[in-house]
Amino acid sequence: MSQVSIVDIARLAQVSPSTVSRALQGHPRISAERRAAILALAEELGYRPSQVARSLVTGRSHTLGVVVSDVTDPFVAEVLKGAEMAARDAGYRLLFAMSNRNPAQEIEAAEALLDYEVDGLIVISSRAPDRYARLPRLRDVGNDHRIPVVLLNHAQVSEFIYSVKMDSESGARMAVSYLSQLGHRRIAFISGPSGGRSSSERLAGYRRAVLEHGLDASPELVIGGAGLLEDGWETLAVLLALKPPPTAVLCYNDLSAIGLLAAAAQMGVPVPDALSVVGYDNIPLSAYTTPPLTTVEQPKEAMGRTAVKVCLRALAGEPATTTVLSGQLVVRSSAAAPPRAQ
Amino acid sequence: MSQVSIVDIARLAQVSPSTVSRALQGHPRISAERRAAILALAEELGYRPSQVARSLVTGRSHTLGVVVSDVTDPFVAEVLKGAEMAARDAGYRLLFAMSNRNPAQEIEAAEALLDYEVDGLIVISSRAPDRYARLPRLRDVGNDHRIPVVLLNHAQVSEFIYSVKMDSESGARMAVSYLSQLGHRRIAFISGPSGGRSSSERLAGYRRAVLEHGLDASPELVIGGAGLLEDGWETLAVLLALKPPPTAVLCYNDLSAIGLLAAAAQMGVPVPDALSVVGYDNIPLSAYTTPPLTTVEQPKEAMGRTAVKVCLRALAGEPATTTVLSGQLVVRSSAAAPPRAQ
DNA sequence: CCTGTTTGCGCAAACGTTTGCTCTTACAAA
């Protein structure tokens, strides 16, 4: 640490360290000349305050912890991007950890981040949302210094856990309604990671739309998945094995939809002529598939930004909220009227 | 901070804080019973050491800064994933920042991370590699406490800047050789972000292979790009405008290749029948395009892991190295023999 | 029994800030 510190400046400026500190933060009771002199000196020496020393005394690290399931998932990456930008804009930094979609690892990571005294915690695709309310350090602390946790795409699970989410149910509902309007009666759903809130909400939206439009509600039409490329790929076979096969399918996310598209192309199943497929998320790549994917947009970057904003507001003492953003269907060409209706 | 500290434990155990500290870190000169008692107490109280206090005194934060161009790029995300895993395995955390492919923002981010006393810096797709050697805090510090910087896919730019990279030149060369063996004589190259080291190396590899195989070396065959989906999309038109159009194209990365594929599908240009395309990176999605993309594999996760390993070794005092990993061609079906050779 | 070494532990300084309190000086009001 041959780094220049506040006392180096103090020595050179012939003042006390406290004066330097106050001058730097614009404390009113420092004369203008001193202030200027100190600022100039600091600039000249290339002084940069030690964030860790600052943290130690103030109890604020200007750091937010973010734990994600897997950065490699385009949806997650996009949200993370939004969060990073908002954090930077607010003078905050992000301590990053991955859970590999593993609940135990997720909690472990969260705890580790707390060791670094992050001011808040953002969890992007939680697999263990209800455990946060029970983390000792999140529970015990007096209300004056509670560490806000904001969960993405999860309902608020406790009084002090915040939530920003998209209305997944209506998103899925919109997609199914659209397919229904195109003439489809037998629509399959590939679900996401079990236990995931967004997965169950999308399923609920699917079921609701199926009911509302009086579509085929056979349970065999909902097929398990985990939101991975492979899921979509493997699912095509089970779709085709159904009797009769569905004419359309709503996928948990774009990734599984893309897997499905690939399988269809490989097996010579024309999309959308023989099978309509719609995804969810509207990741950038979804515009570049063949055919381009009809999908429901999730405001990913905005969700990330909002998450840190909510977190920061919580730090400022605002009560917990769950803010819900809305998406919309983006129509491209992977869904069309069913064969028999043509 | 109503957090339990080392002095709380000390009070309860009727010993001094130093003893607690030493007991916790397994110092030999603490009796076994005391040690056990203290450990038990710590466990019971749910004690977790304050990393920031620790950092302040030891000068080590057990934190690595990582600045990336854009997490949203699948290549970057994959490398980041590898880095995160290796860091976690070593008991390190990652402070994350994004540069948005902007040199000024990149340096600013790096400086900000240094304020948090990161032990090392990893830069994933640098746009300003040569500026690190000049950062005051990286230059001035005595050799005992120099902060290692490892650049990904950049050559070593100074004695104290480390580098882990793939041999991009030979990767590109392999790809072009392969196309040449298939019978292509006129092969285009879509370049990556100008100024990027990997872009120029891949271009060099392309040129070398073109020369070696006596292929058409017209300068019009190398086309500018930035490694984005849009680049590939827009490039198809300029490819087709060439007279005669090339029969194959090597793209800077899979992203641009996928853009190109999409454009081709949309404009009815059959791939690989009318145009062979090969990508670079082998991102997971490249196996799910139509047709599946022939590409050159980059060991992305391994690169991330290696980056943190190199960084940690540097901290342990090993001299700077540049380690180069090797890739290989993964043949799928987006490249085949040219039309006239069939 | 004396000296020398080992074992076990505490004291206190240090890391680089921030901040409540105190102190001095100047200046205005009475």
Added chain:
DNA sequence: TTTGTAAGAGCAAACGTTTGCGCAAACAGG
């Protein structure tokens, strides 16, 4: 002149650790 107040700056404690040094007791060798 006295008193009161405001401005400007310093003292020292505090944040939670780590660690060099010192000290006492125990123990070994002679």
